[in-house]
Amino acid sequence: MTYHEGRDLDVDGGRGRNxxxxxxxxxxxxAIAIVxxxxxxxxxxxxxxxxxxxxWPxxxxxxxxxxxxxxxxxxGSYFWNRARRRKHERDD
Known part of the structure; x- marks a missing residue:
């Protein structure tokens, strides 16, 4: 392990912004507009x-x-994914 004096750690994943x-x-x-x-x-x-x-109010x-x-x-998402999963299992 080496120490590099004066170098900051890259904490933003290389995107250049924080x-x-x-x-x-x-x-x-x-969310604020909805509230x-x-x-x-x-x-x-x-x-x-x-x-x-x-x-009603x-x-x-x-x-x-x-x-x-x-x-x-x-x-809808549950049944859609369930149907896709079943189709995928039948194809295998």
């Missing part, structure tokens, strides 16, 4: 869905829609 990744910054900006949008929509709105007729509708979208995405 700033946070742009994707992290973009995610933070989008602001969520907090500004507190008024109630009539919801008519199937047999339900209720008055708009932020609750946004939250339920977000959760439903995430669940649909995860279920």
């Amino acid at each position: 700033s946070p990744p742009i994707k992290l910054i973009a995610f933070g900006v989008v 602001i949008f969520f907090l500004q929509n507190g008024e109630s709105a009539p919801i008519h869905f199937l047999w339900m007729d209720v008055d 708009i932020r609750m509708v946004i939250l339920v829609s977000l959760v439903a979208g995430i669940l649909i995405d995860r279920l």
Whole structure:
């Protein structure tokens, strides 16, 4: 092991910068915008869905829609990957 005086360690992986990744910054900006949008929509709105007729705060509708979208995405990904895995196993 040698010691090189005056040389700094390459802590950024050779990319020549020490700033946070742009994707992290973009995610933070989008997350802040979503929180602001969520907090500004507190008024109630009539919801008519199937047999339900209720008055919910708009932020609750946004939250339920977000959760439903995430669940649909995860279920779709699960079944898509499962089908691809089965097809790959049959081909082998």
